[in-house]
Amino acid sequence: MKKEFTITVYTENQVGLLNRIAIIFSRRKISIDSLNSSPSEIEGIHRFTIVMNETLEVVVKICRQIEKQVEVLKVYYNTEEEIVWQELALYKVSTDEIAEKATVERLLREYGARVVAIRKDYTVFETTGHREETDRLIKVLEPFGLIEFVRSARVAIIKTSKGFHEKLKEFEKTEPGEELVENEFLNKRDDVFTM
Amino acid sequence: MYTVELTEQETEKKKEQAIQNVTGSVALLDGLVQEQVKTVFGYPGGAIMPIYDALYDFNDKLEHILVRHEQGAIHAAQGYARTSGKTGVVFATSGPGATNLVTGLADAMIDSTPVVCITGQVFAHLLGTDAFQETDVINITMPVTKWSYQVTDANEIPAVMAKAFFIASTGRPGPVVIDITKNAQLQKFDYAGYTKCQHVRSYRPKPIVRKEYVEAAAKLINEAKKPMVIFGQGVLLGRAEKEFKRFIEKGGLPAAWTILGMSAIPTDHPLAMGMLGMHGNYGPNVLTNECDVLIAVGMRFDDRVTGRLDKYAKQAKIIHLDIDPAEIDKNVKTEVAVWGDCKETLPMLTALLETKCYPQWLQKFKNYLQDEIDAVITEELNPSTPEMTMGEVINILNELTGGEAIMVTDVGQHQMVTCRYAKYNKPNSNITSGGLGTMGFALPAAIGAKFGAQDRTVIAIAGDGGIQMTIQELGTVMQSKINVKIVILNNRFLGMVRQWQQLFNDKRYSFVNIESPDYVQVAKGYYIEGNSVSDRAELRDALKKMLDHNASYLLEVMVGKENNVFPMVPQGCSVSEVRLK
Known part of the structure; x- marks a missing residue:
C-alpha cells in the first residue's frame, strides 16, 4: 500500500550530490513530491528533506540506495505521525481588491496568515502549515483574483531524533564503536518486512 | 633544550x-x-x-x-x-x-x-x-x-x-x-607529498559484523537437510577463496557459482556443482527450488540467475552474506542477512558449523548432472556432427592448458559455452562482462588481463559479432607486443539473438546474419600471426600451435551455424523449468 513518507538525508556539502540523489528516483521512475535542501544542526553538514508516496518496501530500497552514495552520512524515513512538518506559502493579490472586498484582519486571524509586503498595486500574504491549511487560503483568495501563488518544499523535524551530533562523532572515527547503528534498515528489517 | x-x-x-x-x-x-x-x-x-x-x-x-x-x-x-x-x-x-x-x-x-x-x-x-x-x-x-x-x-x-x-x-x-x-x-x-586515504567519514566500506546474525545463519545451516551454497564475485573480490573453501568443506555444502563467481574454487572441486542461471547447469538450477536452506555468498540475485522471482527458492530459508547492504532484500527476501566482508564473515560462520556431509543430497546433483551429460554435454564436447561445436574447442583448450589459463570472454553463445565448460584451477581466471553484457569486451579486457597476470596464459574468446566491435585493439596488441591468444568462434551469426529468434520468434532471423572479414588477413595487417580452421582434424594442432607461439596469435574456428546453448531457463520461467533442449 502506498503511503506518504518523509525522508531525511544527512550529507556532506558537495556539489552534484543533489543530482546523485535525484537520479536514484528518476531511474526507477518514482516521482519526488517535494525536496528541500538546507543546512542542518551541524555546521558543514547538509540536510535534504524528501517527500515521496510509495510502499514501505520501495521506500526502504530507495533509502538504502541513497545511503550507499559515498557522501551521504545517514538516511531516515518517517511516516507523517513520526514527524513535525511545515510548508510555507506565499500569495499575491491585488491591494485594491483586498482593501475593497475582504476583511484583511479576518484573513490574518482565521488562517494564521501574515502580510509580508504591501504595495500600492499588490499585497503578499504568507502562511505556514500543512498542505490543507495552505490550500484553504487559495480557495479564500481566488475570488479576489489571486495573481501569484507559490508553496515551498516540506521541512520536517523527526520527533524521536536526538540530533546528529553523536552520530557524526562515530562517523569521524576510523574504527566505529559497537554502538553505532550503521544501517538502520537492516536492523529494523524484522518490523519492516513482517508488515 | x-x-x-x-x-x-x-x-x-x-x-x-x-x-x-x-x-x-x-x-x-x-x-x-x-x-x-x-x-x-x-x-x-x-x-x-x-x-x-x-x-x-x-x-x-x-x-x-x-x-x-x-x-x-x-x-x-x-x-x-x-x-x-x-x-x-x-x-x-x-x-x-x-x-x-x-x-x-x-x-x-x-x-x-x-x-x-x-x-x-x-x-x-x-x-x-x-x-x-x-x-x-x-x-x-x-x-x-x-x-x-x-x-x-x-x-x-x-x-x-x-x-x-x-x-x-x-x-x-x-x-x-x-x-x-x-x-x-x-x-x-x-x-607536500602523497598521503594514502584511510577514512572518509561519510563512507563506511567495512561494517562491523553482527555476531547474532552469524549465529542465526549457522543455526539454520546446522539444522538443514538439503543445504545449498550459491556464490558470486564477492568471494573473489574479498580474496576469500580459502575461507570459502573451508566453509563449504566443513559443512559439506554443495556450491554453485554465478558467472562472475566462477573460478573462486577449482571447477573440479568435489563440492563444485557448476554454474547457476539461464545457461547454467541443470542440477543447481532445479535444486535451487528443492533445497531447504540457500546460502548466498557475495552475489546479488541477478535476474539471469534467479529466473522468475516469485517462483525462486520459495521453499528455502535464505541466508545472504554481502558487503553491500543495498543488495540485501533487494530482489530476494532473506531469512538471515549477514552484512560484512566475506573474508571476515565466512570464518566466523565456519567456526560455528558442524562438520557434515550430505551424500544423498549430493547424489541428486550428480543424477541431474548425468541427465545433462546425456542430453547436452556429450554431444557438445564430442559432437557426432561434421560441424565443429564451440564446446569442443573449449574442451581441447582445457586439455592443453590444464585449467591454468585465464579465459576472457565476450558476450553471447561463446561466452555461455566457455563459462559452462572451461576448467579452472586458480582464482581470477574467468574474466567476462557479466552484468552489462558488453559485446566487444573480450579483446581489450584480455590485453589488460595479461598485464594483471604476466606469467599466465591469457586467451580471449570472442564471437564473430563481438570481435568486430573492438577489433581495432589489435593495434594495441601489435604496438605493445602483448602476448594474448585470440580465439574467434565464428558461426556466421549473432548466435545468441539468433537462438532466441529460433526459439521464441518462430525462426524470424532479423538482422542476425553477420559477415566477417578475413580475420587472418586482418591479423596479418597488424603483424599478428593467425590461422583459421574449419576442419575438426586440424583443431587440436591449431590450438596447440596458438598456445605454443611465443607472441600474440589469432585463431578463427568455424563452428556450426545454428547450434544452440542448452540447458536454458527461458526468460520469465522459474529456474526449475530449465530446458535441456
Whole structure:
C-alpha cells in the first residue's frame, strides 16, 4: 500500500550530490513530491528533506540506495505521525481588491496568515502549515483574483531524533564503536518486512 | 633544550625540503606511483596534454599502454583489475574521449570492478560555455560511477587521488571518475607529498559484523537437510577463496557459482556443482527450488540467475552474506542477512558449523548432472556432427592448458559455452562482462588481463559479432607486443539473438546474419600471426600451435551455424523449468 513518507538525508556539502540523489528516483521512475535542501544542526553538514508516496518496501530500497552514495552520512524515513512538518506559502493579490472586498484582519486571524509586503498595486500574504491549511487560503483568495501563488518544499523535524551530533562523532572515527547503528534498515528489517 | 630545538629546526627544514613546487599533473602522476600503479591504459588529447607531458618524465615509473579507442582503455583496465585484484587506471581526454568511457564505466559499475578514470577537462573558466571538446562528464557518468569529482585547482589533486583509490578499491569496489580541468593540470602548487586515504567519514566500506546474525545463519545451516551454497564475485573480490573453501568443506555444502563467481574454487572441486542461471547447469538450477536452506555468498540475485522471482527458492530459508547492504532484500527476501566482508564473515560462520556431509543430497546433483551429460554435454564436447561445436574447442583448450589459463570472454553463445565448460584451477581466471553484457569486451579486457597476470596464459574468446566491435585493439596488441591468444568462434551469426529468434520468434532471423572479414588477413595487417580452421582434424594442432607461439596469435574456428546453448531457463520461467533442449 502506498503511503506518504518523509525522508531525511544527512550529507556532506558537495556539489552534484543533489543530482546523485535525484537520479536514484528518476531511474526507477518514482516521482519526488517535494525536496528541500538546507543546512542542518551541524555546521558543514547538509540536510535534504524528501517527500515521496510509495510502499514501505520501495521506500526502504530507495533509502538504502541513497545511503550507499559515498557522501551521504545517514538516511531516515518517517511516516507523517513520526514527524513535525511545515510548508510555507506565499500569495499575491491585488491591494485594491483586498482593501475593497475582504476583511484583511479576518484573513490574518482565521488562517494564521501574515502580510509580508504591501504595495500600492499588490499585497503578499504568507502562511505556514500543512498542505490543507495552505490550500484553504487559495480557495479564500481566488475570488479576489489571486495573481501569484507559490508553496515551498516540506521541512520536517523527526520527533524521536536526538540530533546528529553523536552520530557524526562515530562517523569521524576510523574504527566505529559497537554502538553505532550503521544501517538502520537492516536492523529494523524484522518490523519492516513482517508488515 | 638545545637538542630539542635542533630537532625542531631539522623537522622544519625537512618539511621545507619535502614541499616541492610542482604542477598538478606531476602531483597526479606521483600519486599513481605512490598507489603502486605500474600500468596506465589511455589515449591522449587536447585537454589532457599537460598530464601526458608530465608522463614523458615518468617513463621509468609508469608504463602507458596506448589503446585505439577509449572504450578499449577502460575494458583493459577492467581486465587488469580482475586478474590482479588491484585498481585499473585509465587516462582519457575531455569530450569524446570521456564519453567513450561510458560503456566501460557502466560495465565496471555493475560488475563491481575497481577502476580510476582520469579525464581531462577544458579550462575551468570555459566550463559551461560549450567550449571545444567540452562535455559534462561528471553528470553523464553519475549513474555509472561509485564516485566522481571534478578538480579545478591543483591543490586538491593529492587528496582527491587518494580518495579515488580508496573508494574504488574498498567495500564493494567500483569505478571512479576524476575530471581535471586543464588549468589545474598546469597550475604549480606546493606539493607536500602523497598521503594514502584511510577514512572518509561519510563512507563506511567495512561494517562491523553482527555476531547474532552469524549465529542465526549457522543455526539454520546446522539444522538443514538439503543445504545449498550459491556464490558470486564477492568471494573473489574479498580474496576469500580459502575461507570459502573451508566453509563449504566443513559443512559439506554443495556450491554453485554465478558467472562472475566462477573460478573462486577449482571447477573440479568435489563440492563444485557448476554454474547457476539461464545457461547454467541443470542440477543447481532445479535444486535451487528443492533445497531447504540457500546460502548466498557475495552475489546479488541477478535476474539471469534467479529466473522468475516469485517462483525462486520459495521453499528455502535464505541466508545472504554481502558487503553491500543495498543488495540485501533487494530482489530476494532473506531469512538471515549477514552484512560484512566475506573474508571476515565466512570464518566466523565456519567456526560455528558442524562438520557434515550430505551424500544423498549430493547424489541428486550428480543424477541431474548425468541427465545433462546425456542430453547436452556429450554431444557438445564430442559432437557426432561434421560441424565443429564451440564446446569442443573449449574442451581441447582445457586439455592443453590444464585449467591454468585465464579465459576472457565476450558476450553471447561463446561466452555461455566457455563459462559452462572451461576448467579452472586458480582464482581470477574467468574474466567476462557479466552484468552489462558488453559485446566487444573480450579483446581489450584480455590485453589488460595479461598485464594483471604476466606469467599466465591469457586467451580471449570472442564471437564473430563481438570481435568486430573492438577489433581495432589489435593495434594495441601489435604496438605493445602483448602476448594474448585470440580465439574467434565464428558461426556466421549473432548466435545468441539468433537462438532466441529460433526459439521464441518462430525462426524470424532479423538482422542476425553477420559477415566477417578475413580475420587472418586482418591479423596479418597488424603483424599478428593467425590461422583459421574449419576442419575438426586440424583443431587440436591449431590450438596447440596458438598456445605454443611465443607472441600474440589469432585463431578463427568455424563452428556450426545454428547450434544452440542448452540447458536454458527461458526468460520469465522459474529456474526449475530449465530446458535441456
